[in-house]
Amino acid sequence: MEPAQKISRVLIAALRGGSGKTVVSIGLIAALARQGYIVAPFKKGPDYIDAGWLALAAGRPCHNLDPFLFSDACVKASFCRHSADADLSIIEGNRGLYDGLDAQGTTSTASLAKLLNTQVILCVDCTKTTRTMAAIILGCLHFDPMVNICGVILNRVAGARHERILRTSIESRCNVPVFGAIPKLRRQDFPERHMGLIPTPEHELAAGAVASAANAVSSHVDLERVVAAARRAAQIPLQVNEDEDASFRQTCIPPEPKSPAVVLESGKNLRIGVIRDSAFQFYYPENLDALRALGAEIVCLSPLLDSDLKGVHGLYMGGGFPETHAARLSENSAFRRRVKAAADSGLPVYAECGGLMYLGDVLVLEGETYPMAGVFPLVFGFFRRPQGHGYTIADVNQSNLYFPAGSRICGHEFHYSRVLEFRGRQSDLVFTMEKGRGIINGKDGLCHRNVLATYTHIHCLGVPGWAPAFVAAARDYQQQDGQ
Numbered sequence: 001m002e003p004a005q006k007i008s009r010v011l012i013a014a015l016r017g018g019s020g021k022t023v024v025s026i027g028l029i030a031a032l033a034r035q036g037y038i039v040a041p042f043k044k045g046p047d048y049i050d051a052g053w054l055a056l057a058a059g060r061p062c063h064n065l066d067p068f069l070f071s072d073a074c075v076k077a078s079f080c081r082h083s084a085d086a087d088l089s090i091i092e093g094n095r096g097l098y099d100g101l102d103a104q105g106t107t108s109t110a111s112l113a114k115l116l117n118t119q120v121i122l123c124v125d126c127t128k129t130t131r132t133m134a135a136i137i138l139g140c141l142h143f144d145p146m147v148n149i150c151g152v153i154l155n156r157v158a159g160a161r162h163e164r165i166l167r168t169s170i171e172s173r174c175n176v177p178v179f180g181a182i183p184k185l186r187r188q189d190f191p192e193r194h195m196g197l198i199p200t201p202e203h204e205l206a207a208g209a210v211a212s213a214a215n216a217v218s219s220h221v222d223l224e225r226v227v228a229a230a231r232r233a234a235q236i237p238l239q240v241n242e243d244e245d246a247s248f249r250q251t252c253i254p255p256e257p258k259s260p261a262v263v264l265e266s267g268k269n270l271r272i273g274v275i276r277d278s279a280f281q282f283y284y285p286e287n288l289d290a291l292r293a294l295g296a297e298i299v300c301l302s303p304l305l306d307s308d309l310k311g312v313h314g315l316y317m318g319g320g321f322p323e324t325h326a327a328r329l330s331e332n333s334a335f336r337r338r339v340k341a342a343a344d345s346g347l348p349v350y351a352e353c354g355g356l357m358y359l360g361d362v363l364v365l366e367g368e369t370y371p372m373a374g375v376f377p378l379v380f381g382f383f384r385r386p387q388g389h390g391y392t393i394a395d396v397n398q399s400n401l402y403f404p405a406g407s408r409i410c411g412h413e414f415h416y417s418r419v420l421e422f423r424g425r426q427s428d429l430v431f432t433m434e435k436g437r438g439i440i441n442g443k444d445g446l447c448h449r450n451v452l453a454t455y456t457h458i459h460c461l462g463v464p465g466w467a468p469a470f471v472a473a474a475r476d477y478q479q480q481d482g483q
Contacts, residue, residue: 004237005080008088008230009118010150011044013097013109015136019125020155022050023185025092027217028226030057030210032088035223040086042079044112045094046391046412046457048282048319054092057210061285065091065116068107068391069410070461072115073241077248078286078461079116080240088230091118098143101391110147117236119150119229121179126166127156134169141174150229153221154181179229180221185212251464252289269297272474273312277302279329280354282319282457290460290467291316296474303358307334313481314348314474315339317355319457322372323382323417326363330370339373343451346480348473349375350402350466351453353415356439356446359453364420376446376453377423378439387418392436392456394444400430401473402452402466409463411456413437431456450477 012028014021029039041054041062046069055062063082065075083089093109097120100108113120122140124133133154141149152170157163163181170178217223272291274283280303288298299312304325309315322329330336343349343359351359360378363370394409403409409431419440431438431445431454438444438455445454450473460467 004239005084006234006237007080007083008227008234009083009091009116010088010226010230010233011091011093011109011113011116011118011120012123012153013093013113013120014095014123015125015140016096016099017094019123020182021092021123022053023213024123024153024155024182024217025090026053026057026210027182027213027215028221028223029054029090030214031218031221031223032090032227033058034214034218037087037227038085040083040089042082042089042091043094044091044109046414046459047094048284050092052281053206053210054090056206057214063285064459065112066107066459066462067112067115068101069412069459074248074461075112075115076238076240077245078252080238081245081248081253088227090230091116097122097140097147110144113147116238117233119148119233121151121153121226121229122149123153123155125156126154126158126162126181130162130165131169133166134173137170137174137176141176149176150232151177151179151225153179156184157181158184177225179225180217182216182220185216248461251293251460251467252286253293268478270295270471270474270478271299271310271312272296272314272316272470273299273301273309275303275315275317275355275358276300277304278320279304279322279325280318280320280358282352282354283316284459287316287458287460287467290464291471294467294471296471303332303335303339304328305332307332307338309338309342309347312347313478314470315342315350316470317349317351317358317453319353319355322354322357323363323365326365326368326370329358329372330363333371336371336373340375343373343375343448346450346477348401348470348477349451349453350470351451352457353413353455356453356455357417359451363417375448375451378419378446379421380417381420382417384416386414386416388413388415388437388455390414390436392438392444393434394431394436394438394454394456395434396430396445397432398427398430398447400445400447400452401450402469403463404465405430407465408434409456409458411436411458411462413455413457415455
């Protein structure tokens, strides 16, 4: 076993989604950072947008903790590794505290709190309620006594009288302290879209929004009590399985910049392009670290701004919001042609969700048609309701560069787009969906030469073979191409 670690830690939970816990978590992290604390931010569950805001508040990457996508031991290893240099760690939960995949609460925020032996602060939306909130909190306290709810933050409080009744009712009936009461914030500080908050790269005033949240929390929450709660959790050291920690180190920790591992036998760096701008921004930090750990140099590319692929040997196209940038993506025909030509020539390309849509023929938005790269004979449309939402399980039933046939992939999908027309071959779809929607007819994982595109997002800690396979394919391409 690895030595036990004493980590000051606290988890921010809520009664349901939309309670404001993300904004409260952002405010807490930013307010504590202002005081000089080094805060390690974490997000429970498969989320990119909230994680981006938490990272901005902390001034360092936010890492996801997801017991569905990877093992409990790997969750612990990741948490301990990324908390090691911080004064305290703050985890934002997802949905309601006890909400999980089933009636037993599997993969719930509560189960994560127990796994990490962390204190829980309950953020409650107090809109149009007073004493009833005390009854609800009392229910949460008794529902699972193993969950350590150490305090409450009242959110969206209407005024002093409202706060007084809430605070008195909760503290007298529940025997749990109220750490603070936050009034309603201006909606324009944190604008929302169908998937939640607008991502930070698309929000011009993101830094100001974070500052507003920090001001609200500093003014209305007792930060000393929050820090004290986090430090109490440090009295329960976390033990990490040595094998899982070794696997985590091998998968996700990059070599030193001057290590020979980053230069191939040819003497030239292996370069993997990552499509990253305001249209494509959904990447887990560990996925990029895993590629770096295997010697790849990450080259950022933008289909909004760039005209060529800068000599990369592989291309990683993550998710995002191509629909909000459709006109600009379509107008950059030079980049679209480069991607199509490279894909046809055998460039290894791995694309998820938004990247999949970019590789199709066209996007149809409100009756307008926008040409895309044309690698796949797909027409996409967009709808008001989610067309795929939640965890996915995909069985790999055909050979491809990235996953062995016969293996199983756990991931997630969240998209408002859907395939309107598919003129390709069903045999080019190499995943069968046991859980989730996929691309079409219960299938996902569309292949063309060395390209694999899917609606399913993956995390490398759950599929540790993905990065080695991607880098090996890029290395083969480099050697064949002579670059």
